[in-house]
Amino acid sequence: MFRHIRGAVIGAAISLIPLVVVLEIADGMIKGIVDRYVEISSFHLQVRLPVLTDKESPEEFVEKIRSMENVRMAFPYTEGNGILYSSGGRTGITVRGIPDNVYSQDEGFSRYISVSEGEFSLSEKDSIIISRETAALLKVGCGDTVKLLTAKQVPGRQMLLRPTKFTVRGIYTSGYQELDMLSAFITSEYGEKLFADPDRRMIAVKTDNAYSSSLYTVASDIRHLSIGTRAYTWEALNDTLVTTMGTTRKFLIFIMILILGVASINISSSMIMIVISKKQDIAVLKSMGASDSDISAIFILQGFFIGAAAAFIGLALGIFAALNINEIIDMLESVLNMLLQRDFRLSETGYYLERIPVELSLPKLAGCGALAILFSVVASWLPARHAGRIRPVEIFRKH
């Protein structure tokens, strides 16, 4: 009997590990990626001002927004696309015009910007801060000159292409290469010059918490500043990204739950074996007055304990694997590279975070454990019902 129980517990525990790892890592990665978009790309809110009258100015709106409750920072913001090139290469890029003090004053921004060369300084008018990947692509370093080719629609004329010379003042990485490859930062002044539409001025806003309901309160307050003022939350600006990641996460969890389901079939078959081996004891208990439901309850309880033991072991191993996932991947890569004698990468860092962040959440872990127990109890239901229906006289007659 203990062999069957042990097998069922081990099977269920092992199947719980991927669910825990996927849940914690998927959430950690999604949060890591979204955080980077929210803090250095889209910001918490983007405000599009209406056509301003002569008496109105963007600075006036910035001041009003800054004075709002739950607003941490607000600054004029420009954004546009262009081709950044040097003698070494070229790349399409999204360029953001921000004030020089954003890096020093916004903790959220500086948290995800790690300067690997030079400094994050936009004090010089022609400064540009590019990512490590862009620098490698253009084969430039700090102090080198790059050119940004932008297009601008001139009223009554065709599209005007305009190259602008910049000096690389800093090279950064956010740890998420896909975002880094597409982003560069320039001064607000140049941003205004190259991308600003005088009729559609923009303001970037950082709130106290991008993930709380106060974000929507701030957005609503901003929309009430004047008719035509629009405030877009980071969720609306990154809608595709958030939806894609959410859907991927759901599919992954669904597949992992299926694995857990398959393991519960193993529990069910182990329980059937236990019932078969315990037929005589069941008959004895029934001859002493135990009812069908008493007998069934014993096996349901056994299923519960198998699930609980599997949950305990599976969660412990799952948490351990999740917390050490980077080391595990590194180790597996080393082993594979040694065996295959080639440079083999398990994860393509171009599309993922360089280091996988893990988001340990007690309620989610408790949910995983509860699911394992539930599956185990459900799996034990059929054998338990079978056990409850055993007729003692048939067992005694065979003995």
Next chain:
Amino acid sequence: MMNILELRNLCKSYKNGDERLEIIRDMNFSLEAGKRMCITGASGCGKSTLLNIIGSLDTCDSGEIIVDGQDMTKFDSAQLCSYRNHTIGFIFQFHYLLRELTALENVMIPALVAGVARKEAQAKAEELLNSVNMEHRSHYYPSKLSGGERQRIAVARALVNDPVLLLADEPTGNLDEYNSEIVENLLFQIAEERNKSLILVTHDRQIASHGDARVKLEKGGASFLWVRNFLFFMLSELSSAEIQAGCSDISGGLS
């Protein structure tokens, strides 16, 4: 004296292919409270089947089984469980002790099934182990006990809920002569001391002679069905056990 058990027109048959095999036909008898009845008969004559029916482990085709004034055949499943738990104490040929439990825990089981508090069940079990002279083995597992010791534990287990009727199905069938005697004496002694009615199925005529009443079941006949289901013996003129048996194969039956 009040009857603890009364069988009225009890019939039992099994389906054997297209044929119906009659095991018990129109059986009638009664047993007074506190009396000991021994049932003998050849293997396969239906002794165990009769005991299983009285113990509600098996069902009869027709007839009534009045135990302690109630017709047990009309009980629903919950009442049958309670009946097996409180009214009947079963002792099998094989001890059927749960091997994962100690002697003490095995004796406690029926009390725990009845919902008795663990402490109280333990006290009862210890008292019974003492009365079967097995207190020194209370923490032993069945695998560490001899056959005779296991069967004495089984006797204690059957008594833990203080049943009015003990059903013993060849309890010495697997034991050597020495242990058979110990268990047999113990069973009769306990039944007498505690005023329990006892139905004992046995092959051993000597054991059967110790009962207040003896019944012999026989089978046979050209059709290989039962020709005679039941014979009874009044062992003593003073015996207060009233036994009535009937068999429709024998004209008018026996009484």
